[in-house]
Amino acid sequence: QLQKMKIIALVAVVACFLVAANAQTPTPKKEWFLKFNVTVDCTNWEPCIGSGLTDWIRADQKFNVKAGRCDYGDFVWKTIDNSTNVLSIDAIFDSHVIEDASHPECKLKWNTVNHQHAYPECNFGDSREGYHLTYYTFSIIDWALRTPTM
Secondary structure, eight states, rough: HHHHHHHHHHHHHHHHHHHHHHHHHOOOOOOOEEEEEEEEETTSSSSSSEEEEHHHOEEEOOOEETTTTTTEEEEEEEEEEEEEEEEEEEEEETEEEEEEEEOOOEEEEEEHHHHSSOOOEEEEEEEEESSSEEEEEEEEEEEEEEOOOO
């Protein structure tokens, strides 16, 4: 009888410990992971149009993209606003050609719940160093809300 009570008490202590340990483990926060297509068109000064894809990257994570033979550099996106199922981001391509000017950058915004429309993208022209007009297209080709593994 005493042995049974000791076992029951031990089981109760272990169960309480497991419940307490579980209660203290915070639920990991999910983050947006995006995949981009980066297209560079510099046919105005050099006959070249090229595209490159990123891996899955989260906000503020750099990924080196090679846009064909036209350009390469780090690509990064930053969250501007993430409220009410609308994600607004700033996409930046750290072009290796640009030395003393701002790097190509654009803002994208889309509804992350009702995304039945075309994938979000931005198209714009930018003059490298004040000459050589180059066109850029940043397209989000896939996205997922998941827990980071790092």
